[in-house]
Amino acid sequence: MLQFIQRFFGKPPSSATAKERLRLVLLSDHLSLAPDVVEALKHDLIEVISRYVDVDVPNCDVTFEQREKEVAMLANIPILGMHPRPVPPPPPAPPPPPSRGPDLPLLDPTKTGASVAVAERPPAVEPPPAPKPAKPKASGPANGHRPTRRKRRKGMSTNTAAPATS
Amino acid sequence: MSARRIVLTSGKGGVGKTTTTANLGAALALRGKRVVLVDADIGLRNLDLVLGVEKRIVFDLVEVVEGRCQLRQALIKDKRLENLSILPAAQTRDKTAVSELQMSDVVAQLGELCDYVLIDCPAGIEHGFRNAIAGANEAIIVTTPEVSSIRDADRVIGKLRDRGLPVRLIVNRLRPEMVRSGDMLSVDDVTDILSAELLGIVPDDEEVIDTTNRGEPVALQSESRLAVIYDKIARRLEGDVIAFTQFGTPGFFGRLFRKAG
Numbered sequence: 001m002l003q004f005i006q007r008f009f010g011k012p013p014s015s016a017t018a019k020e021r022l023r024l025v026l027l028s029d030h031l032s033l034a035p036d037v038v039e040a041l042k043h044d045l046i047e048v049i050s051r052y053v054d055v056d057v058p059n060c061d062v063t064f065e066q067r068e069k070e071v072a073m074l075a076n077i078p079i080l081g082m083h084p085r086p087v088p089p090p091p092p093a094p095p096p097p098p099s100r101g102p103d104l105p106l107l108d109p110t111k112t113g114a115s116v117a118v119a120e121r122p123p124a125v126e127p128p129p130a131p132k133p134a135k136p137k138a139s140g141p142a143n144g145h146r147p148t149r150r151k152r153r154k155g156m157s158t159n160t161a162a163p164a165t166s
Numbered sequence: 167m168s169a170r171r172i173v174l175t176s177g178k179g180g181v182g183k184t185t186t187t188a189n190l191g192a193a194l195a196l197r198g199k200r201v202v203l204v205d206a207d208i209g210l211r212n213l214d215l216v217l218g219v220e221k222r223i224v225f226d227l228v229e230v231v232e233g234r235c236q237l238r239q240a241l242i243k244d245k246r247l248e249n250l251s252i253l254p255a256a257q258t259r260d261k262t263a264v265s266e267l268q269m270s271d272v273v274a275q276l277g278e279l280c281d282y283v284l285i286d287c288p289a290g291i292e293h294g295f296r297n298a299i300a301g302a303n304e305a306i307i308v309t310t311p312e313v314s315s316i317r318d319a320d321r322v323i324g325k326l327r328d329r330g331l332p333v334r335l336i337v338n339r340l341r342p343e344m345v346r347s348g349d350m351l352s353v354d355d356v357t358d359i360l361s362a363e364l365l366g367i368v369p370d371d372e373e374v375i376d377t378t379n380r381g382e383p384v385a386l387q388s389e390s391r392l393a394v395i396y397d398k399i400a401r402r403l404e405g406d407v408i409a410f411t412q413f414g415t416p417g418f419f420g421r422l423f424r425k426a427g
Contacts, residue, residue, distance in 0.1 A: 013348025019355050026320050
């Protein structure tokens with residue numbers, strides 16, 4: 001009866017916990033990954049998807065299934081809706097990087113990327129360009145990594161002050 | 167015709183490998199099969215004690231390997247079952263006293279004398295484990311429905327499959343009432359996690375302790391429910407298709423939370 005009451009008030013049976021813990025630990029045993037790495041993988045996966053669509057994060061379920069000789073990752077990620085236009089700017093960015101990616105290294109050897117970086121830094125220390133970086137700064141943190149790359153490209157072609165601050 | 171050479175292993179210690187070896191051997195012998203049990207746990211021998219033959223040991227596995235006696239001289243015949251014998255491990259030596267090749271050779275020789283060679287593997291995955299599996303052509307994994315046992319079993323299954331040994335599973339010491347209340351992993355959970363074929367389910371039973379105290383395998387106690395269970399496992403080994411007894415299907419709360427979780 002005590003058990004019944006405990007159950008009624010929400011103490012879940014431990015076998016479900018055991019099963020989930022085992023799944024996770026065996027996965028990391030098989031992949032030679034630490035459990036926190038697997039957790040981080042789950043987290044990043046959901047984060048990446050939520051950049052493109054509105055994800056029901058609390059109901060996301062990423063599990064790993066042991067098959068005969070391999071492990072399969074199964075992600076059940078409910079989508080609440082598509083993001084309105086403002087966020088999509090990142091999507092066009094991913095296709096370019098492969099094409100632009102080579103561009104950067106190409107630019108680097110010719111113009112020497114290291115020297116560009118050095119050239120960018122000094123203006124940052126200079127007080128006069130400071131007011132200009134204020135605007136890029138506002139958009140910078142909101143968009144994450146890719147925008148900073150863009151700023152650099154802009155900086156290389158136009159103003160070196162903006163990238164210097166980032 | 168050569169015998170089936172089956173290693174019983176688990177990775178983790180204390181899950182019931184030796185007890186299972188003794189009882190499965192007895193069950194097969196009761197069915198008229200000629201069985202030799204090999205204690206591969208050199209330095210920590212116990213199979214003799216579980217079978218109640220500890221006072222009759224003259225020679226052991228290491229002495230056979232070192233050529234100090236004939237293989238037949240080291241075999242101890244069970245007094246209750248004439249077609250059951252045991253090759254005891256050495257107690258005063260360590261596991262490096264025997265090589266994989268030597269072990270494989272002894273098991274192959276035993277295979278000429280009987281229908282089944284059951285090898286009781288020591289815990290761990292080191293030298294003793296490699297020796298124990300060296301001569302086997304099949305494996306039985308003994309696991310309890312506990313996380314540490316299952317994780318170790320998974321590791322061992324991986325090693326056995328790498329060697330191409332077919333693996334089957336005995337879930338030992340299941341407590342049906344705990345499975346019903348959702349506080350113990352069910353057999354389905356275990357086979358699901360380990361993705362291995364099930365050979366048998368042995369419920370936890372105090373009678374095992376009682377019979378082991380006396381050196382009488384519970385499989386020989388005709389009135390015992392465990393004798394029936396070991397007999398079923400023996401018949402499955404023989405190729406019979408026998409339905410598994412459903413011990414402790416998860417109850418209402420077990421199912422409820424399982425779905426929720």
